[in-house]
Amino acid sequence: MRETFTKGMARNIYYGGAVFFFLVLIGLTVDTVKRLPATDNRENLTEQVAAGKRLWEVNNCIGCHTLLGEGAYFAPELGNVYTRFGESTEAIKAFIKYRPVEGIEGRRSMPQFNLTDEELEELAQFLKYVDGIKTARDWPPNIQG
Amino acid sequence: MKYESQGIAKLYFIAAIALFVGQILFGVTMGLQYVMGDFLFPEIPFNVARMVHTNLLIVWLLFGFMGSAYFLVPEEAERELYSPMLAKVMFWVFLTAGVLTILGYLLVPYARLAEITMNDLLPTMGREFLEQPTITKIGIVIVALAFIFNIGMTILSGRKTVINVVLLTGLVGLAVFFLFSFYNPDNLVLDKYFWWFVVHLWVEGVWELIMASLLAYVLIKVTGVDREVIEKWLYIIIAMALISGLVGTGHHFFWIGTPDYWQWLGSIFSALEPIPFFMMTLFAFNVVNKRRRDHPNKAAVLWALGTAVMAFLGAGVWGFLHTLAPVNFYTHGTQITAAHGHMAFYGAYVMVVLTMISYSMPLMRGQKAANVNAQKHEIRSFWIMTISMVFITLLLTGAGIMQVYLQRYAADPLPFMVVQDRLAHFYWAREVAGITFLYGLFLYIYSFFAKGEEVADVE
Amino acid sequence: MKTDELQLKRAEISTLLSLLNLTALPVIGFVALLFIYKKTEANTIDRYYVMLGITTNLIAAIALVLVTGLMILLGGFDSPWTWVYVISYFVFVHAMFILFATWTMVRSWTGKKLTKSFLSK
Numbered sequence: 001m002r003e004t005f006t007k008g009m010a011r012n013i014y015y016g017g018a019v020f021f022f023l024v025l026i027g028l029t030v031d032t033v034k035r036l037p038a039t040d041n042r043e044n045l046t047e048q049v050a051a052g053k054r055l056w057e058v059n060n061c062i063g064c065h066t067l068l069g070e071g072a073y074f075a076p077e078l079g080n081v082y083t084r085f086g087e088s089t090e091a092i093k094a095f096i097k098y099r100p101v102e103g104i105e106g107r108r109s110m111p112q113f114n115l116t117d118e119e120l121e122e123l124a125q126f127l128k129y130v131d132g133i134k135t136a137r138d139w140p141p142n143i144q145g
Numbered sequence: 146m147k148y149e150s151q152g153i154a155k156l157y158f159i160a161a162i163a164l165f166v167g168q169i170l171f172g173v174t175m176g177l178q179y180v181m182g183d184f185l186f187p188e189i190p191f192n193v194a195r196m197v198h199t200n201l202l203i204v205w206l207l208f209g210f211m212g213s214a215y216f217l218v219p220e221e222a223e224r225e226l227y228s229p230m231l232a233k234v235m236f237w238v239f240l241t242a243g244v245l246t247i248l249g250y251l252l253v254p255y256a257r258l259a260e261i262t263m264n265d266l267l268p269t270m271g272r273e274f275l276e277q278p279t280i281t282k283i284g285i286v287i288v289a290l291a292f293i294f295n296i297g298m299t300i301l302s303g304r305k306t307v308i309n310v311v312l313l314t315g316l317v318g319l320a321v322f323f324l325f326s327f328y329n330p331d332n333l334v335l336d337k338y339f340w341w342f343v344v345h346l347w348v349e350g351v352w353e354l355i356m357a358s359l360l361a362y363v364l365i366k367v368t369g370v371d372r373e374v375i376e377k378w379l380y381i382i383i384a385m386a387l388i389s390g391l392v393g394t395g396h397h398f399f400w401i402g403t404p405d406y407w408q409w410l411g412s413i414f415s416a417l418e419p420i421p422f423f424m425m426t427l428f429a430f431n432v433v434n435k436r437r438r439d440h441p442n443k444a445a446v447l448w449a450l451g452t453a454v455m456a457f458l459g460a461g462v463w464g465f466l467h468t469l470a471p472v473n474f475y476t477h478g479t480q481i482t483a484a485h486g487h488m489a490f491y492g493a494y495v496m497v498v499l500t501m502i503s504y505s506m507p508l509m510r511g512q513k514a515a516n517v518n519a520q521k522h523e524i525r526s527f528w529i530m531t532i533s534m535v536f537i538t539l540l541l542t543g544a545g546i547m548q549v550y551l552q553r554y555a556a557d558p559l560p561f562m563v564v565q566d567r568l569a570h571f572y573w574a575r576e577v578a579g580i581t582f583l584y585g586l587f588l589y590i591y592s593f594f595a596k597g598e599e600v601a602d603v604e
Numbered sequence: 605m606k607t608d609e610l611q612l613k614r615a616e617i618s619t620l621l622s623l624l625n626l627t628a629l630p631v632i633g634f635v636a637l638l639f640i641y642k643k644t645e646a647n648t649i650d651r652y653y654v655m656l657g658i659t660t661n662l663i664a665a666i667a668l669v670l671v672t673g674l675m676i677l678l679g680g681f682d683s684p685w686t687w688v689y690v691i692s693y694f695v696f697v698h699a700m701f702i703l704f705a706t707w708t709m710v711r712s713w714t715g716k717k718l719t720k721s722f723l724s725k
Contacts, residue, residue: 007373010380011307017384021391028392028410032338032403039402040334050331057271057329058259063192068401069478070337071273074179074191076561077478101187108182108562111190113256130333136408137474139400144558426703430710454703462699539696543688550684 041132051119052126059113067130069139074108077145082131084143089124096120146508148219150226155509156236157212158502162590164205164243165495169583171198176576180569189251196250196276202490203274204243207285209498210319210355211239211292214312216505217362218296222303227295235291242284246277268329272340275326282326289320307376308365311383312358318351334402345394348494349460353386353421356497360452363504364429367446368436378428382421389417396468400477408470415468419461422493429453441600442507442514444523448500451531455492463488463538475553480568481545488538491530499589506593518597522588529585536578544571612715614640614650619709622657626664626701634661653712660708664701668694 036042061067064075085091096113097120103109115123146152175194178184185194219226226232249258255271262278264270269279277285293316300309325342361379365372395411429450440446463485467476476482503523507515515523552564559567618640625633637657644651672690679686711718 005377007307007377007380010377010384014380014384014387017388018391021388025391025394028395029338032398032407033335035404036332036334036402039404040332041402042332045332053331053333054268057268058256058264060192060196060255060271060276062271062273063195063255063276064190066478067333068337070397070401071478072192072195073478073480073483074195103183103186106181106183108178108191108565109186111187111192133334133402135400135402136405137400139474139477141475141553142558144552144560423706427706427710430707431713434710434714457703458699462695466695539692542692542695546688546691547684550687555684 039134041129041134044129044132046125046129048122048125049129052122052124052129055115055119055123056126064110066145068133068135075110077140078127079130079133079135080140080143080145082128084145089121089128092124092127093117093120096123146505146511148225150229150232151216151219151505152509153226153229153232153236154212154216154505156233157208157215158506160236160240161205161208161212161498162502164201164208166586166590167247168198168201168205169579169586171195171201173576173579173583176572176579179565179572180576193250193255196255197247199274200250200276201247204239206494206498208239209494209501210316213359213498213501213505214292214296214316216501216509217312217359218299218309219303221306221309221362222299224299224303227298227302231291231295235288235295238284239288242281242288246281249278250276267327269327272326272329272336274344275340279327282323286320286323289316289323293317293320306372307379308358308362311354311379315351315354315358318354319347322346322351337401338398338403341394341397345397346391348489349390349393349418350387352494353390354383356452356456356493357382357386357421357425359497359501360425360429360449363445363449363500364432366504367440367442367449368432369438369440370432370435375428375432378424378432382424382428385417385424386421389414389420393418396470396473399470399473412468412470416465418468419457419465422457422461426453426457440514442504442520444515444520444527445500445504447524447527448496448503451527452492452496452500455488455496455531455534457492458535459485459488459490459492459538463542466542475549476545479545479548479552480541480571481549484538484541484545487541488534491534496531512599514600515592516595516597516599519592519595520600521597522592522595526585526589526592529588530582533578533582533585537575537582540571540575540578544568544575547571611644611648611650612712614644615653615712615715616709618650618654618657619705619712622653622660623702623705623709625657625661626698626705634658637661649712649715649717652717653708656708656718657705660701660705664698667697668701 056062056067061078062071064072066073066077066079068079069077081092082089085095096110096115099110099112101112103111171194174185174189175191175198178186178191178194215226215232249262253261255276258278259265259270262280264279267279269282270276275282293313296316297313300313322343325339328339330336330339357379361375364370365375391414392410393415395407396415398407398411430453433446433450467473467481467485507513514520547568548564551559551567552561618637621633621636621640625631625637637654640650641654641658644654672694675690675693676686679689708718
């Protein structure tokens with residue numbers, strides 16, 4: 001780089017730029033958090049849903065599935081699974097409940113998590129709540145996720 | 146090696162490489178599970194293998210960063226490490242915590258692990274990359290604080306250079322942003338939003354500071370180019386990294402229920418994110434071209450150049466490929482993301498740690514550079530691993546494009562699992578590339594033991 | 605070979621334009637290269653780099669525009685395989701051209717020509 005551009009100038013761009021854009025990020029974060037009630041489906045965030053989220057976490061579902069596009073890419077997207085399963089929490093529960101313990105020969109299979117009926121309901125309610133989150137352009141692009 | 150306490154880095158590097166081997170073994174396992182779904186099922190289901198794969202990566206990179214800092218800081222600060230004892234103790238604490246956590250993943254069902262570690266008291270588990278039990282997370286914070294205290298005290302009472310101050314800033318940022326991993330609200334949108342404050346602000350923020358400073362340090366050493374010139378580049382690179390990367394976090398806020406303005410902000414700022422990586426390439430090319438000496442450690446020079454190039458390709462080009470909102474609408478959460486993730490992590494962070502190891506390991510073993518034969522093997526392993534990773538990336542990109550087309554773009558979209566079956570040939574080829582990578586890694590390890598003629602000093 | 609300040613400057617601008625033509629300013633960068641070419645004389649460093657920029661970009665145009673065009677024509681617009689090849693190929697080859705242009709730019713800053721061995725002086 002040319003001599004006219006000094007190290008001092010580079011340093012100032014670094015400090016100035018970093019501080020400025022960090023403040024911008026904080027400002028945008030405050031604004032985003034304020035606007036979230038319009039989209040994040042918090043009105044349906046019941047205790048049952050919260051318990052379902054915990055089950056989602058402690059069974060490491062994200063280790064295979066994506067949820068709103070984030071996670072692993074080994075198993076289907078679940079952000080819209082409620083819609084895909086015909087808006088039926090029963091169908092979701094049945095799917096999870098009847099996974100074969102030893103898997104399916106030669107194919108990918110979801111493990112059998114031995115959840116109780118109450119837990120199955122919580123998990124299904126959680127997935128229903130996630131489906132109710134208003135994502136931009138109604139992502140995912142179609143029902144297949 | 147000018148200061149005795151720099152030698153502590155060796156311990157960290159050995160652990161890093163050992164865990165790296167574990168990471169790749171599990172990677173190859175998962176690659177096989179992609180095409181042979183019942184492989185190791187139900188003993189090691191995919192989610193467990195993946196958790197081990199990604200967590201080992203994070204842990205060994207942290208070992209690599211810490212080792213690098215312990216080697217670099219005393220020399221830059223021109224004094225011995227503040228407390229070599231603390232560094233050694235923390236090494237064993239971190240290694241024990243890391244190994245126990247991985248064993249926990251493998252030996253008990255994850256839900257049971259959550260129970261044993263009392264996740265209910267402060268639930269933080271079960272989110273991608275942050276799967277560690279809460280108690281491990283607390284351990285990580287303690288180790289990080291002790292480490293930063295040690296490094297910080299060394300720098301504060303020694304010579305402050307741009308390199309060690311930038312490195313320290315990056316490391317402090319790493320520790321601070323990790324604290325967001327303890328925030329896990331029931332509201333999924335909030336959870337996801339702040340989850341990115343760990344993940345994005347690490348890999349597309351403060352880690353770039355760490356990476357750039359390590360690269361700058363090695364380049365000063367191997368090229369003999371004037372420190373003033375290198376420091377100016379360093380500042381401008383990290384300036385661009387933060388200017389683009391902070392608001393660039395927005396490219397993760399397209400489809401998670403966050404306001405629409407992120408579509409614009411995320412697209413525009415993240416489109417600038419390749420710039421710092423491009424500048425790193427320009428920087429590395431430039432100083433190597435202007436070098437004042439031919440360092441006997443040719444392997445280290447190659448790693449340094451390779452880091453710059455592969456980081457630009459993986460993080461820069463492959464990131465840009467799917468970062469614009471209209472494109473990301475189709476590619477979000479597909480194999481395209483996996484392709485980018487693999488090359489970006491390898492190119493930027495794996496390679497920069499291997500660059501530091503390549504440069505410093507011979508010095509810690511009392512040589513100027515590894516012997517001729519060892520370097521030959523190391524250079525061969527560089528090419529095998531790097532080319533394998535290029536193939537892994539290209540194959541996953543191909544799989545991703547096919548997936549997007551069949552599952553999301555076609556007039557008659559097909560279900561996920563049907564599409565996955567059609568991608569099998571991509572995944573088989575990727576598995577071959579993965580095994581080749583593993584071979585390259587074994588060759589890399591062999592290079593440390595290869596005997597041969599000492600290098601001629603051409604200074 | 606005679607080299608003076610102006611020629612070095614032109615060499616540097618040529619390599620920058622070559623890079624720009626590959627990235628932010630396609631076609632415009634190439635036209636600018638042609639204008640610089642007219643100002644240069646045979647056997648000078650600026651002629652060398654402006655020619656290198658022109659050739660690089662002509663090859664890049666063939667490799668990127670023509671080859672991908674043919675891929676689409678032969679593969680068909682509606683086949684996913686076309687896009688698998690076109691996108692992977694384009695992204696990778698394009699990046700290779702950018703890296704090459706970057707290296708030539710760095711070389712022009714020291715006023716030296718390219719050498720066969722990447723790391724030789």
